[in-house]
Amino acid sequence: MKRFLFFLLLLIGSASVAFADDLSIKNSGFVQASIWYSKDLFFAGETVRVYTIIFNGSAYGLTGNVEFLDNGAVIGKTNFSLSGNGRVQDVWVDWKTAPGAHTIIARLVNVIADGPNGKQSVSLDNAETGKSERIVDVDPAIIAAQSKAQVQKVTDVGNQALGKIDGVINTVNTSIPMPIKESVSASANTLETFRKSMVHQLQIAKENKSKEIAAMKTTATGTSASKKSAGFFDTVSGSAKKPFAYAVLVVLTLLQYFFQWQILFYGIILYAIYRLIKWGAKRVRNRQH
Numbered sequence: 001m002k003r004f005l006f007f008l009l010l011l012i013g014s015a016s017v018a019f020a021d022d023l024s025i026k027n028s029g030f031v032q033a034s035i036w037y038s039k040d041l042f043f044a045g046e047t048v049r050v051y052t053i054i055f056n057g058s059a060y061g062l063t064g065n066v067e068f069l070d071n072g073a074v075i076g077k078t079n080f081s082l083s084g085n086g087r088v089q090d091v092w093v094d095w096k097t098a099p100g101a102h103t104i105i106a107r108l109v110n111v112i113a114d115g116p117n118g119k120q121s122v123s124l125d126n127a128e129t130g131k132s133e134r135i136v137d138v139d140p141a142i143i144a145a146q147s148k149a150q151v152q153k154v155t156d157v158g159n160q161a162l163g164k165i166d167g168v169i170n171t172v173n174t175s176i177p178m179p180i181k182e183s184v185s186a187s188a189n190t191l192e193t194f195r196k197s198m199v200h201q202l203q204i205a206k207e208n209k210s211k212e213i214a215a216m217k218t219t220a221t222g223t224s225a226s227k228k229s230a231g232f233f234d235t236v237s238g239s240a241k242k243p244f245a246y247a248v249l250v251v252l253t254l255l256q257y258f259f260q261w262q263i264l265f266y267g268i269i270l271y272a273i274y275r276l277i278k279w280g281a282k283r284v285r286n287r288q289h
Contacts, residue, residue, distance in 0.1 A: 034129035035104050038092075043139035044099035050075075051092045052106040052129055056082045062122070064111035068093045070102050097136050104132040191269075195259050202256040209249045216242050 038049035056062050063081045067074050076093025095104075107128040112119050259265055 035106060035132035042097060042136070043142075044097050044136050045139070045142075046097050048095050048097055049092050050095050050104060050106075051090055053088055053090045054080055054082055054108070055086075055088050056084050057086055058113070059084045060113040060115055060122075062111055062113055065109050066091045066106055067109055068095070068104065068106050070095065070104055072103075099136055099138050102134050102136060104134065105129050195262075195265055198259040199256060202252055202259060206249065206252045206256060209245060209252060213242065213245050213249065216245065 034052055036051050038051070039046070042048045050068050052066065052068075054062075054066070061081070061083045063079070066078050066080055068076045075095050078091050078093055080089055080091050082089045091106075105128060108124060109127075111122050111124060111127070113122040115122075257264070258268075
């Protein structure tokens with residue numbers, strides 16, 4: 001019994017391996033539809049061969065044309081000649097695909113039969129195939145390549161712009177006399193040193209003022225007896241110290257913010273210089289008039 005079970009398991013395992021080795025092929029076998037394609041998966045821009053098959057079960061030979069249509073427009077035409085008594089013939093056209101939804105059909109036109117009275121036109125019951133509806137997309141690989149090319153183009157344009165800016169800066173830099181450049185550089189360094197020094201001094205002043213306010217909070221305001229003995233002006237003066245200290249702290253904070261942020265500091269300075277130049281130019285024009 002054990003030997004039998006062993007051989008049975010071995011047989012099942014061999015069959016599983018045999019089935020696993022079978023090759024799966026699509027788009028082959030019996031014709032499942034009246035329209036089929038040379039590729040099972042295709043994308044926009046590819047040339048695909050569109051097939052159909054004609055069957056002649058009559059006793060007469062048939063000749064004529066087969067038109068292939070995409071959304072009602074003819075994309076190709078081919079001839080056929082088919083003898084009777086159950087003969088078949090496959091026909092095809094090449095189709096350049098485009099993105100979007102497509103309805104493909106084929107139809108028989110100009111069909112002539114070798115009838116009992118010679119050549120004569122005929123009308124067929126099945127002169128048109130069923131519809132094959134497909135949605136054709138753009139190949140993802142092409143989309144990725146186009147995106148990469150677009151990014152590279154933007155990068156190249158940016159690099160060209162930076163190159164032009166560098167060229168202008170170099171031209172201006174070389175055209176400015178050395179004494180002027182040294183003077184401007186020294187002035188800029190002096191101004192930057194002043195700005196950094198102010199930031200440091202304001203930070204120290206803020207810390208001292210904060211300590212002073214903290215001391216005001218922890219210091220006793222005096223006993224009720226001392227309040228009674230104090231004069232009116234002394235009381236007012238003592239009560240005004242704390243709000244004044246807070247006001248000074250706010251001013252110091254704003255000044256530190258102004259000196260600390262370079263874009264704000266230099267922006268206001270440049271704006272002031274611009275206004276001063278504009279005011280001077282206006283005065284000059286008024287004197288000339």
